[in-house]
Amino acid sequence: xxxxxRLALALAVLAAVLVVVAALALFVGxxxxxxxxxxxxxxxxxxxxxxxxxxxxxxxxxxxxAAVLAGxxxxxxxxxxxxxxRNPLAEPAVLGVSSGAAFGVVLAQIFGLGLSVLQxxxxxxxxxxxxxxxxxxxxxxxxxxxxxSIQTLLxxxxxxxxxxxxxxxxLISIVDFNRLGGVVHWLLGNLAPIPPxxxxxxxxxxxxxxxxILRSARELNLLALGEEAAVQLGVDAVxxxxxxxVAAALxxxxxxxxxxxxxxxxxxxPHMLRGVxxxxxxxxxxxxxxxxxxxxxxxxxxxxxxxxxxxxxVGVITSFCGAPFFVYLxxxxxxxxx
Amino acid sequence: MKPLIEFDGVTFAYPQPERRREGGFSLAxxxxxxxxxxxxxxxxxxxxxxxxxxxxLTRVVAAGTGEVRLDGRPIRQLEHAELARxxxxxxxxxxxxxxxxxxxxxLMGRYPHAPGRFFESDGDRALATAAMEATGVLHLAAxxxxxxxxxxxxxxxxxxxxxxxxxxxxLDEPTSHLDLRYQAETAALxxxxxxxxxxxVLLVSHDLNLAxxxxxxxxxxxxGRVARVGPPGAVLQREVLESVxxxxxxxxxxPKSGRPVVQVAWPSTARR
Numbered sequence: 222x223x224x225x226x227r228l229a230l231a232l233a234v235l236a237a238v239l240v241v242v243a244a245l246a247l248f249v250g251x252x253x254x255x256x257x258x259x260x261x262x263x264x265x266x267x268x269x270x271x272x273x274x275x276x277x278x279x280x281x282x283x284x285x286x287a288a289v290l291a292g293x294x295x296x297x298x299x300x301x302x303x304x305x306x307r308n309p310l311a312e313p314a315v316l317g318v319s320s321g322a323a324f325g326v327v328l329a330q331i332f333g334l335g336l337s338v339l340q341x342x343x344x345x346x347x348x349x350x351x352x353x354x355x356x357x358x359x360x361x362x363x364x365x366x367x368x369x370s371i372q373t374l375l376x377x378x379x380x381x382x383x384x385x386x387x388x389x390x391x392l393i394s395i396v397d398f399n400r401l402g403g404v405v406h407w408l409l410g411n412l413a414p415i416p417p418x419x420x421x422x423x424x425x426x427x428x429x430x431x432x433x434i435l436r437s438a439r440e441l442n443l444l445a446l447g448e449e450a451a452v453q454l455g456v457d458a459v460x461x462x463x464x465x466x467v468a469a470a471l472x473x474x475x476x477x478x479x480x481x482x483x484x485x486x487x488x489x490x491p492h493m494l495r496g497v498x499x500x501x502x503x504x505x506x507x508x509x510x511x512x513x514x515x516x517x518x519x520x521x522x523x524x525x526x527x528x529x530x531x532x533x534x535v536g537v538i539t540s541f542c543g544a545p546f547f548v549y550l551x552x553x554x555x556x557x558x559x
Numbered sequence: 560m561k562p563l564i565e566f567d568g569v570t571f572a573y574p575q576p577e578r579r580r581e582g583g584f585s586l587a588x589x590x591x592x593x594x595x596x597x598x599x600x601x602x603x604x605x606x607x608x609x610x611x612x613x614x615x616l617t618r619v620v621a622a623g624t625g626e627v628r629l630d631g632r633p634i635r636q637l638e639h640a641e642l643a644r645x646x647x648x649x650x651x652x653x654x655x656x657x658x659x660x661x662x663x664x665x666l667m668g669r670y671p672h673a674p675g676r677f678f679e680s681d682g683d684r685a686l687a688t689a690a691m692e693a694t695g696v697l698h699l700a701a702x703x704x705x706x707x708x709x710x711x712x713x714x715x716x717x718x719x720x721x722x723x724x725x726x727x728x729x730l731d732e733p734t735s736h737l738d739l740r741y742q743a744e745t746a747a748l749x750x751x752x753x754x755x756x757x758x759x760v761l762l763v764s765h766d767l768n769l770a771x772x773x774x775x776x777x778x779x780x781x782x783g784r785v786a787r788v789g790p791p792g793a794v795l796q797r798e799v800l801e802s803v804x805x806x807x808x809x810x811x812x813x814p815k816s817g818r819p820v821v822q823v824a825w826p827s828t829a830r831r
Contacts (some may be wrong), residue, residue, distance in 0.1 A: 225678045309657070439677060443667055445657040450650060453617045454723070455643030455671030500657045503677060 230506050231497070235511040239289070242515050246285050246522040251529040252276045268378065283414040288521045288535070289514035291412070291480045292490070294427040296513025299487020300505045301434045301469035307464060308374050309492070310550060313352075313473040314484035315375065317382030321355020322348040322470075323408060324385040327392050329478075330404065338418040341478070345426060349474035355381050356470050381503035410483035410536020412521050419479070426475040430455035431510055433468035437461055438502040445500070483517065483536045487544020490516050492550060501537040562592035562757050563727060564616065568625035571611060586611055586783045588625070598753050598760040600770035602794075603780035604804050609763050612780070613731055616761075619650055628769065637783075643671035647725035649716045651732045658703035661715045664689055665700075668722030683722075690721035694748065706729040709736030717748075729761045734769055746773050767821040771795055772813070779803060 222230075248259050254273050259268045262277035295313060302311040302318075313319045329347035362377035393404060415423065432443075440461045441450040448458050476483065490513045491505055498504045517535065520542070524533040572585040586608045593599045601609050610678040614620045615627055618634055627634050629645055637645075647668065649796045651686060657730040659667075668690070669683040679687075691697040704712055713736050720728055730749070734742040750773060766772050770777055771791040779794050781803035787794045797810045807824035 223678070223684075305658070422574050439670065440674075442659070442663070443670060445659070446664075446667070449614070449619050450648075452619050452639060453643060453646075453648040453650075454667060455638075455640035455674060457639050499663075501663060 224501060226497065228507060231504065231508050232511060235508055239260065239511055239515050242518050242522070243285050243289070246288070246518055247281050247370065249522060249526060250276065250281060251525065251532075259300070265444060280414055283417070283420055284412050284521065285416050285518060286420055287480060288414050288518040290420075290423055290427050291476045291483060291518025292513035292515070292520075293510040294430065294476045294513070295483060295486035296490035296509035296516070297431050297434055297506055298469045298472040298476075299513075300491045300502060301437075301465050301472070301508050302443070302487065303491060304444060304502055305465050305469065306374055307445060307447070310375060310488065310547065312380075312485065313469070313476075313485035313549070314382070314482060315488065316356065316359050316378035317380070317385060318352050318356045318359070318378075318470065318473045319477055319482035320382040320385035320389070321358075322352040322366060322474045323482045324388050324392075325349070325351025325474065326356075326407075326478055327389050327404065327483075331392060331396050338416075338422055341419040343423055345422070345475055345478040348478035349471055351385070352470040352474035352477070355385060356466060356473075360466075377453055405535060407481040409534035410481045410539070411534050412480050412540075415479055423475060423479045427472060430468045430472035430475065431473075431506075433464055435506050437465050437468075438506045441465065441502040442500070445502075481534075481536065483539055485539050485547065486513055486517055488550075489543050489546050491537075492546070561595060562628075563630065564593040564761075565628040565631075566591050566612070566615075566625070567628065569615060569627060570624045571615060571620065571622050571624045573611075573620075586615070589780075589783075589785055590625075591778045591785060591788045591820070593759060593761060595726075595773045596753070596757050596759055598749065598762065598773055600774035600777040600791075601761065601763045601780065602765075602767055602770050602777055603786070603817070605765075607659040607780040607803075608783045609780060611783075613648065613729060615762055616729065617646060618642055640671040640674045643723065643725075645725055646727045646729060647720035647723035648729045649713070649720045649731065649733060650734060652712070658705045660701055660703055661691065661696055661707070661718075662687065662700040664715055665696075665718045665722050666705060668719040671723065685716075687722045690718040691715075693721055694718040695744075710738065710741045713737060713745075714741075717745075721752075723757070727759045727761060729763070732765045733762065733763060734764070734766060742769065751774055767795060767800075771818045771820065772816060791819055795821055 247263065248256050252272070254276060258267065258273040259277050262273040267274040299312045302313065302316060303309055325347035326344055329344040345551055354373045359374065359377045359381050362380070363374040365373070391407070440456050443454050443456050444458065444461060451458050494505055494508050494512055498508060517539070520538040521535040524538045527533060569589045570587050588716060589612070601612060603609055611620070613667070615622055618639065621635060629637065634642060642830050665687040666679050666683060669679050669687065690698065691700055694717045696714050696718055699707060699711060699715070704715065707715065713733065723736050733745055737745060746769060749760055762770060762774060774791060776788065776790055777794040778788045779799065786803045787799050795810060797808055799808070800808045809822045809824050811820045811822070812818070813820050
């Protein structure tokens, strides 16, 4: 089967799974609505003020969309960082990039930026800048002549992550806590409903980052052979790395701005897909967009229901899945390369 | 014959000293030319600048002074993809962290011919298949590189270079992972490619005897300078080699080919 056909087949399967998981997410929740009333609300046949309409359309639906966007963006960012650093364990949270973005968001909140579309754009810009700063710092710390070593890169990511987390703690400590309402909950990764206009902005920014990385997918394959080999095969490696670096930081920053730092999606999803589809980034980037959406939506649905009527942060679920998965990868598949 | 490649007074030094120690060494005032259709060898001791020369030729690094020209055009004026359509490199070893299949690797050789294309065309796949057939790795097409032996990996890399359809094929230590049989087959394949397809070949090698057998001309580098350029018989002379390599050697003649054969004059043989 050619790569194009495999991609079409994989996307069809993933789309079907996404529909099933999205339906589950819409129909299940602590409000205890019957499937029939949810369906009525979705079809627009319930009153706008009715409980089923408010719960389904204003709480659950935006949350489903946000989860799919955030999961897809994080998984694509994971594929991008892994290709860029030629490190199979790279991921926005592991590299400390999420912490940098979170620092940017907290800073933006101190400046009083909130949830209206324009203000959300401002928060996203701060998050993007924070992500760029953290990713740049990791790169500068880890780069040695001849490339990036896997261990140094991971350590640099941990160090940069700790630094920005401490910086956030300092900000929270010196600023009036009430001005940073809900920041602690947000810092754990939280898919609280986002207003439709902001959701559209979220989608726009995520798709821009996705598009940049998708366009670079074939070149990322060549970069996996090493920078020198990529140049010898005709890739302008400097331009490629800059483009993917900016796009991956944009994706991470966007997700953190709208949902908080959610870890390990960028690690778990790309590796599960690699197990099925192999190493070709042209297959991994588009499928990660859908697969990441499925993963985070499933995790969030679990987070909403497992301790209902209370709610876990979705980041807790992804970390519970992701941390053991990271250890598994470290101890098995990549043991030889470390 | 008109030169395909010209090195014209090329000088280069790596900026950081640690890089210099790592194996990338400086070049000083290096000049020579490779004619279209010839098999040309770059030889010299470790750290003579062989790898640096290869990096300069493929624009991985840029010359400090002097110029590298392809067909009379300075290569710094060429786009990376344009250069990769003319020059293909078979590196010493394959990458490790992401295990691509042999076919995926070979298809990557088609990139410079249509950088804007997302998936390869049917024509690209046909060329990749032909390249795998030519180097005897077609039956391994679906296997990940990490499951291949050193020799098979090398032939997969050679297939990728052939899929690039270059005018100049550059091989960096091509036989270092190969046993005798595959060394002989590689040499035969190079000569075949050169004779049948008119492909110019640049061989970078430690193996003086391989270079002597397959190359029309050689450049011997020593300490970043050209020690001598010319046909094997003119370059592989005892006094020249002893001064460049810093050890005693014996130069014989291969009775079959009439080419020079170089051996180290081992101290133990001297005693006997």
